[in-house]
Amino acid sequence: MTEIAGVLFLWNILLYVKALSVPCTPYAFRCLSGKCIPRSGYCNWKGDCSDNADEAYCNLDPLESCPTGWSLCERSDQCFPSHWLCDGRKDCRDGSDEANCAIKDLKDPRFVAGKERLISWFKQRRKSGSAVDKWGVQLHRVAVALYLADESIFSPDNSTGQEISYELTIQLLRRFSKDKKMSSQELALYIHAMMVACMDPRDFYGDNLVLELRKRTECSGNYTNPFQILVLCNAGDTMTSWDVDRVTAAYNSQHRPFWTDTQALASLALACLSSRPNLVTDERILKAMLHELKRRQFRNGTVDNVKTTALVVQALLIHDSFKKDFDIELALRSILESVKNNISLLNAYYALPVLSNTSLLNVSSSHCRRAPETEAEALAKALDVNEEAVSVQYSVWMGDKIELARTWRIQMRQNSSVYDVIETVSRIDSRQKAEYSVVEGKPFVTSLGGLEDDPETGTFWFVHLRALKSDGQPELMKQTFFTLNLSSKATICVKAKKSSQRTVPQGMGHEMTEGKLRASGFFK
Secondary structure (H helix, E strand, C coil): CCCCEEEEEEEECCCCCCCCCECCCCCCEECCCCCEECHHHCCCCCCCCCCCHHHCCCCCCCCCCCCCCEEECCCCCCEEEHHHCCCCCCCCCCCHHHCCCCCHHHHCHHHHHHHHHHHHHHHHCCCCCCCCCCCCCCHHHHHHHHHHHCHHHHCCCCHHHHHHHHHHHHHHHHHHHHCCCCCHHHHHHHHHHHHHCCCCCCCECCECHHHHHHHHHHCCCCCCCHHHHHHHHHCCCCCCHHHHHHHHHHHHCCCCCCHHHHHHHHHHHHHHHHCCCCCCCCHHHHHHHHHHHHCCCCCCCCECEHHHHHHHHHHHCHHHHHHCCCCHHHHHHHHHHHCCCCCCHHHHHHHHHHHCCCCHHHCCCCCCCCCCCCHHHHHHHHHCCCCCEEEEEEEEEECCCCCCEEEEEEEEECCCEHHHHHHHHHHHCHHHCEEEEEECCEEEEEEECCEECECCCCEEEEEEEECCCCCCCCEECCCCCCCCECCCCCEEEEEEEECCCCCCCCCCCCCCECCECCCCCCCC
16 A cells, blocks of 8 residues: 555634734724724625724614715715725725726826826936945935835835935934934924835834834923824834824924924824724714815915925825815826925925825825734734634654654634645645646645645545534535535544545535534545
8 A cells, every 4th residue: 555645624613702913003993892803804795893882873764864984985874983084095886986096197198207207207316326324324214115106115126225224224223323413393203214115113123112202202392293193103113192182283283393394294194093993983073174174275386385385285185085176187287396406305205105096194004015924923923813713733754654643733713624624724834735736626735745636646635524423425515625624523534545536626625513523634
């Protein structure tokens, strides 16, 4: 008998219930109970919130209206949280929440050319003959502006982005070695730059820069620069009503210099805070802020100067506020004219995002590729199951007799399939990877644990079922293990055996007894 790899599936179902939940980020949905669920759970007809809040406004009666803080989809009876409007993700079934979000004028060749000219201007600032400080002291702003114009600049294969990331590290190390007393505003600029450059501001050689900025912000006295709060919010720091009060106070501090700039930054910060599900903010305050900014526009389209105009337009991108009571075309023309000649870095820094239809609200590290998970990280993630769970024991050995086996014990969601189990284990140990092919619309395993189908010997993978207490031969099942969930008990046999017909169904079966599922696997 040829010895072939064998796999034993043995799991015991532990029937305990935990609600599926995720961290309460701006992109999550907050239930009335206070917990947050994945955004994909909103209006999916499943009731992921225990209070059913995620399904409450998905089929609105014609006589009803959306509650405060919600908006109505254009061509359906569905409401969605207002802070999801124009955020790049379609939440309405008709897609109307993202349908008219771009500034149409930006598609004009003149504006496209202006954007490309500014990108080139930033890149030409690089000192090619210098070994260090190629990008200058404003590198943090250069990084953010280039990212908001094209996030792919910080992809692993982009040499410009990689060089900027390296120089950011050198600059920060030099600054910290000489003077750890850099201003809070400069620290905030570096945190933004680190985020777009896929550097962790919470662990810069052991220093948590986000925590440092938070400490400084809370000790800043009666006035806080709203840019600092915007950066903390973008960085995913825990935001509180104290932050809301500080932003509102900064907006209302008319004695502050550069008043309109501060108002625009405060509006951006409040918009970010409003997206946080743990905070309750009055939408009317943000609308009033944005309306006041519109009133600052001159007849020639500008708001004070180019820099301020660009910053105000960034703020008015919130909920597409520029569409009413603001001449966006004149504003864009004034920005475009101003950056044709004698460009200053600050003007370019604020103008380039506008010409790219983005704003400082879009600074994030969501584009960054995560490093491959270590075995310990994958195992910890696999064990972190926050819903009705199944305890799974997965073993692998060679041949018919179990003389030496490797075993993994993990928790899986109860509705997981055998496919999910195999994929989870393969993330923990890449040597256990399975490969598949589709035949007549059905997926078939072609390789498991490094053992492939062998057409010359006629040996292929199959999944069988044997009754729980039976000693008889296992029966070939028609269900694929892609669709069969771990919701019952059975004896499961996974075989690699000789067959003259490859398209015999691959699958598995199961039955329930006393809340436990037992399975054994063997190969011939």
